[in-house]
Structures are given as structure tokens and as C-alpha cells.
Amino acid sequence: MTAAAQEGADADRPLVVDAHHHVWDLSVRDQEWITGAELAPIRRNFSLADLAPELRAAGVGATVVVQTVTVPQETPELLALAAGSDLVAGVVGWTDLTRPDVADTLAALRELPGGRHLVGIRHQVQGEPDPEWLLRPDVRRGLAALAAAGLAHDLVVLPHQLPACARIAAELPGLTFVLDHLGKPPIVTGAREPWASAVRALAARPNTVCKLSGMVTEADHATWTVDDLRPYADTVLDAFGPRRLMFGSDWPVSTLAARYAEVLDAARLLTGDLAPGERREVFGGTARRVYGL
Template sequence: MSGPVIDAHQHLWRVEDGYTWLDDPALKPIRRTFTPADLRAQLAANGVDRSILVEGGRCDPDEAAVLLGYAAATPEIAGVVAWADPEDPGLAETIAGYRRLPGGHRLVGIRSQVQAEPDPFYLDRASVREGLRVIGSLGLAFDLVIRADQLPAAARCARALPSVRFALDHLGKPPIRAGEIEQWAADLAGLAACDNVTAKLSGLVTEADWESWTAGVLTPYISTAVDLFGVDRLMFGSDWPVCELAGGYRRWVTALREVLPERAVFGPVAARTYDLGRE
């Protein structure tokens, strides 16, 4: 299958704009501003044509203007997944406002920081699901950035909302560093049973030991995802620049191409998930 190689998950941020999560001392290597020029250099160096720019944990609607502005000026950015609160009663107007911004035509999805919600049943809330219905009705995907223990609630949510396209970020953050797989795999199976869900092979290197991970360490988790989703519902994502904490872009994409060379995960699934052909 031909077509561009697409990185389905990367970030850009300006540290002065409120990314307080970067204050963690362990994150010092990535506590700096990353620009479209930095991104273009990474894509070119790794044989990647386009990318999906995902909100970076700022949790502020003003971030959307910055990210969409980057997309308007950077052809390599195929789409933007912006932050919004699913429980916002003005959600539809918030999204309409995003679309009026320069680069608004590149809005392809919405994400909120579900992983930061202490309530394991957050995705079971009627108010959250109503917001997700709004997102789906507006033609956008919803990115699920969740902890492994939130996978069962995500599965219930996806089953209840079959018309909404969901993209699971980072395979639901499996406990790779601990070497655990069985419970995560069982819970992932419930979500994979929902045809409206695709999943990103992203963020795995930072769930492993940052220094010592190898392709072999990641293989059982990637193979489980292939068994459950099939390659036609999996997509490559770098999670750059976060992956710089664990060896960087080149190390991750080389490992993934070694373990899983199938062409589908490197572009077509992302194009379908984020409806990139609509332009």
C-alpha cells in the first residue's frame, strides 16, 4: 500500500506557556521549547513525511491557537488533536472556535487528560459521554490517553458510543518496566473488540526502562496489540519529544521497523483514523 509515512503522535510546546508537568526533575532533558523546525528535522532524518500534532498537557484552550497556527505554516503537520474538556457545556462552540482559527481546517481530533483523572469511572460519566458524542458528531476523533487501569472503562465507553472514532494512545500505558502483561492484555482485549477503536504504537519506550529497553523487551506488548487489533487498526507514533527521555526518535522507529515492518502501521491507519483524506 502506497502513501505517506505518518507519525500519528508527536508534540510541540513552549515551556513558558504553562506546561507545569515538565517541572518534574526527571524530565529536565525535554524541559525546553520544541518548534516546528525541530520537528521537520526529526521527520526528515527518519523518513517520515507527515505527523499528527497532539496537545501537550497544558489543558488550556488557548493552546489550540498555537498548535493550529503551527499546522497552518508547516505542511508536514497533517492534523492537530487539540485539548478540550468533554464535560464543557460549551464544547460545540469551543470546537467551532478552533475551526475558525488560522489552521482550523487541520483540526482532526480532541484529547483530554483522562490519565490524570483519579476517578477510574470517569469515562462512565453521562456528562463525559455526552461530550464525546458531540466530538464524534462534529467529525472528530477522540484520543484516549489513559492509564492501564482505565482500559475497562474505556472499553465500556467505546461500546456505548459506536459512532465515535477513538484512538488509544500509547497502547494504554502497559506496565513494561515491571514486566507485567497479563492483566493489561486482558483489559486491552475488551477495548480492541470495539471496531471504532484504533491504537497507537507510541509511548512504549517511556513505559519501559529508559536506559536499558530493547526491541526484545517491547516485542511481547507489540505482538499482543497485533493479535488483538490487527495491523489494520494500529499506527506508528513517536511520542516525540517525550521519547527523547528513552533514546530518541531514531532508536524507537528503528526498533519498531525491526519488530513490525508492516506498511499499514506507518501511514494508512492514521490517515483513516483522522480522516486526512477529507482535505
């Protein structure tokens, strides 16, 4: 089914939820991860005002903005952004999960302007040299505090870190773990293992969810096609099912490989064989339910 045909078939669908995007202002703080020639196009400011026209043109009615740096000041800024926006419905922020006072920090964040929009916490686990960082006792204690606070934990990890994700999800059944970007499979090479087996093991835990996001930047930025993405999308669709899958644009990182509308069109094509109710889950229902939007 073409994107245009899919659009017609879903003409009565509710507004889409984009469950994963970012904003940053380099005059406020550097984004130290944006280095090298490949990332040079996104080494500039990106604001909600830049994104809003894309959202409205695409029929996106709500978003979740996600942290980018591991500094405590960013999360209050994102909460304030949500407080003043009719688009940002949720914030996945950052706090130091290894501190013994995590519960107090979370409570304090919720008292800030926009604090009711805090829906989850993410740590840049992909940058941790220890593949079992999530299993450390101090991290486990912090994750348990998230569960007690009714918040989710977004997992931004590399494929070799997925086994630890499955283990911690089994140890903490009361915490919802949200896998960002399918666990970053090596789409550019076409390889599927050991990623596919590891992601299926994670999906076997009922307290896990996956974002259909980040695929275009794991593929060849210049030549990717929907067919390149399909084996990976099919894997998570089969493993998690539509009620545990949510669309995310990963804007503006996604602009390295595609326009906003192209990312959304690709996701619609990849889910074109689902029933209308199942597509509504992927494009809004799952995010609303998991994040309590």
C-alpha cells in the same frame, strides 16, 4: 530481520506518518507535568523546527501534533502551527468535554486559521482520580458532540482505566477512540496482566484504534531493547490488527529513552513479520484513514 534489512525491504514504501508528537514553548506557558529529575532533560523548549530535520531524515512526510496541557489557548496555537507547516497534517487538541457548549466550541475552532487540521480531541484522563471519568454523563455528552463533529477522541489512560474505555466505546459506536501509547503497559516490570486482557477487551470494539507509541518511555530508559517491547507490541498487533494500528513517535517525550530514528527503527522491527501492505497501514494508512489526513 535487522533494521537495515527492513529498510531495504520497504524501500518503495510511501512516506511515513508520525501520528503522535508534541511541541511546547515554556516562555508561552509552563508544562506543569514536567517535574522531577527523570523528566528534567525535556524541561526545555521543543519546536517543529527542532523536529523537522529528524522527520526528513527518517522519511516522515506528515505528522499529527497532540495537545499536552488542558488549557483552551493551546489548541488554536497548534492549529496555527499546522496552517503554516508542510509537515503537520493533523491536530489533536483539547477542549473541556464537560461543558454543555462543546459543539459550539468545536465549530469555533474549525473557523480559526488551520481549523481544517483539527482531527481529534484529547483529555488527560490519566490524571483523573475517578477511573470511570469517561462514563460521567457530562463527559459522555461531550464525547457524543465529538462524534457528531466527525472528530476522533484520543485516549491517554493508565491500565486501570481501560475497562471504562471499553464501556464508553460500546456506548458510543459512532465515535472513533484512539488509544495512545498502548494504554501505558508496565513494560519496565515485564508484567502483562491485567493490561493485556483490558486492552483486548477494548480492541473488541470495532470503533477503536491503537497507537504504536510511547513504549520506550514505559520501559527502562537506559537499558530497553526491542525484545522488551515485543510482547506488548505483539499483543496490540494481534488485538487490533494492522488496519487499526498507527505509528507515533511521542517525540520529544521519547527522547528520554531514545533518539527519533531509534524509535522508528524499533517500530519497524516490531512489525517486521507483517506483509508490506500491512506495514503501510501501520506507518501511514491507518492514520490517514482514521484522522482523515
